[in-house]
Amino acid sequence: MAAYCFRVWQSYDTRVDAGPGAGLLAARSCMTPTFYASLGGGSTSTDGAAGAPAWLELKAQHAYSRVDVLAVGPVGGVDTAYTGRVTLLLNVRRTTVAGTGAPVIGVTTPTLTLLRQADGGWLVSQADLTDSSGDAPGGG
Amino acid sequence: MVFGRGRSASRWIVIGAIGAGLFVVLFFGAVIGIVLSIASSDGGDSGGVPSQIVRSDGIPAEYVKMINDAANAAGCAPLTPALLAAQLHQESNFNPNARSGAGALGIAQFLPATWSRYGNGGDIWDPVDAIPAAARYDCAVAADVAQVPGDPRENMLAAYNAGPDAVRMNAGVPPYPETMNYVRAILAQADTYGDTLITDVPGTGDVADMLAFMRQQVGKPYVWGAVGPDAWDCSSLVQAAYKRIGIQLPRVTENQVNASPHVDGADPEVGDLIFTVGSLGTLTSPGHVSMYIGNGKVEAAKGAQWGVIVYDLSQVRGVVAVTRPLAGARER
Numbered sequence: 001m002a003a004y005c006f007r008v009w010q011s012y013d014t015r016v017d018a019g020p021g022a023g024l025l026a027a028r029s030c031m032t033p034t035f036y037a038s039l040g041g042g043s044t045s046t047d048g049a050a051g052a053p054a055w056l057e058l059k060a061q062h063a064y065s066r067v068d069v070l071a072v073g074p075v076g077g078v079d080t081a082y083t084g085r086v087t088l089l090l091n092v093r094r095t096t097v098a099g100t101g102a103p104v105i106g107v108t109t110p111t112l113t114l115l116r117q118a119d120g121g122w123l124v125s126q127a128d129l130t131d132s133s134g135d136a137p138g139g140g
Numbered sequence: 141m142v143f144g145r146g147r148s149a150s151r152w153i154v155i156g157a158i159g160a161g162l163f164v165v166l167f168f169g170a171v172i173g174i175v176l177s178i179a180s181s182d183g184g185d186s187g188g189v190p191s192q193i194v195r196s197d198g199i200p201a202e203y204v205k206m207i208n209d210a211a212n213a214a215g216c217a218p219l220t221p222a223l224l225a226a227q228l229h230q231e232s233n234f235n236p237n238a239r240s241g242a243g244a245l246g247i248a249q250f251l252p253a254t255w256s257r258y259g260n261g262g263d264i265w266d267p268v269d270a271i272p273a274a275a276r277y278d279c280a281v282a283a284d285v286a287q288v289p290g291d292p293r294e295n296m297l298a299a300y301n302a303g304p305d306a307v308r309m310n311a312g313v314p315p316y317p318e319t320m321n322y323v324r325a326i327l328a329q330a331d332t333y334g335d336t337l338i339t340d341v342p343g344t345g346d347v348a349d350m351l352a353f354m355r356q357q358v359g360k361p362y363v364w365g366a367v368g369p370d371a372w373d374c375s376s377l378v379q380a381a382y383k384r385i386g387i388q389l390p391r392v393t394e395n396q397v398n399a400s401p402h403v404d405g406a407d408p409e410v411g412d413l414i415f416t417v418g419s420l421g422t423l424t425s426p427g428h429v430s431m432y433i434g435n436g437k438v439e440a441a442k443g444a445q446w447g448v449i450v451y452d453l454s455q456v457r458g459v460v461a462v463t464r465p466l467a468g469a470r471e472r
Contacts, residue, residue, distance in 0.1 A: 012315070020305070020314070024309045038287070039310075039311060040305055041309075052302060053251065053302075053303075054301055054314070054318060056242075063317075067315075127289070128290070129289075129290065129310065129311050129313075130291070
């Protein structure tokens with residue numbers, strides 16, 4: 001579920017998406033309402049972002065960006081049986097194509113926090129997309 | 141780096157207490173979940189103190205003071221004079237007559253619609269008006285995305301480039317190549333220019349304050365990517381320590397190593413940063429940093445199995461560089 005949610009949320013295709021909020025809207029069902037709202041989901045200003053220069057420029061280039069989640073693993077020793085909460089580290093590959101340029105591939109390691117719901121399902125409640133790669137654990 | 145304004149990372153700490161019985165019967169006792177929301181303001185301690193550009197090479201001389209004044213007057217921690225200068229460099233290469241195909245105008249590349257809100261009735265072509273307006277707009281968008289997780293400087297720049305909504309929707313810098321490159325290029329250029337506090341050149345008292353802060357961190361856990369105050373990784377610890385005395389260091393070791401004057405390290409001084417390869421670094425891109433704290437001791441967020449510890453300098457192996465951030469400040 002986490003991989004699916006992240007892929008839907010973070011992928012975009014200016015050739016078919018109505019605006020930059022399309023991915024967020026598509027991922028709505030896998031997010032807690034609070035998290036969705038914190039991302040500006042459903043707000044009129046978010047809809048208006050379709051007119052933002054950066055998006056228009058991407059659209060002019062027929063840009064699209066696909067996210068593939070290569071691996072998912074839990075972070076820390078959270079006992080989900082008791083807390084109903086788990087944080088997952090994702091290994092993500094993003095492939096972006098703009099104009100006639102070659103695909104640009106990047107790799108990041110975001111984390112998603114999921115909360116168990118009353119019906120037993122899990123929803124994304126938090127995300128940290130900070131890419132801290134290059135800062136290695138100390139060994140020295 | 142200054143992460144003062146709007147950095148409010150929420151953390152949830154859950155403590156579960158499990159009672160255990162004897163022999164084959166296990167009694168699970170009460171599970172107590174204590175959830176604490178810790179709002180980490182990250183200090184913001186240099187937000188109200190004016191700073192100035194350290195290395196102004198490449199910035200037209202007539203703009204240096206203007207940039208310093210504008211960034212300081214705007215009054216938000218993510219925006220420093222060096223960052224504003226780097227942004228103007230990226231936007232127009234300091235050309236007040238720049239005009240983009242998208243209709244952005246002037247040294248700060250304002251769209252007319254945005255200028256009408258932030259230009260204060262000034263002349264979009266005149267740097268005297270446009271530079272302060274850029275600083276005001278930076279701080280306005282910084283406030284707009286203050287609740288978004290991540291580096292407030294990155295989020296501010298991304299919001300300037302792609303709009304605050306795009307930053308909010310993506311919980312950080314949007315995955316747009318132009319925006320990502322915009323943020324990366326400006327931060328790198330800002331590191332080249334550098335900032336320092338105008339009135340707060342570190343002296344003995346300041347160093348003592350920094351060391352006291354370091355002492356207070358001993359025993360806290362190491363968590364890769366953590367930025368305090370309850371856990372650190374190696375680079376965030378020294379970054380936070382130096383931030384207390386107004387010296388901004390980049391976030392990660394591979395950038396920190398190039399942010400301050402290098403010394404040979406044979407006779408280290410208090411505050412020197414010692415870079416080693418670490419478990420994932422290389423000779424040119426060290427993966428670990430520790431701080432010399434005097435009396436033959438170093439302190440570091442050493443790793444997950446150690447946490448923040450003090451140990452002998454003699455135990456440090458594989459040194460690839462030693463830098464002296466305090467020397468850079470004293471020279472100024």
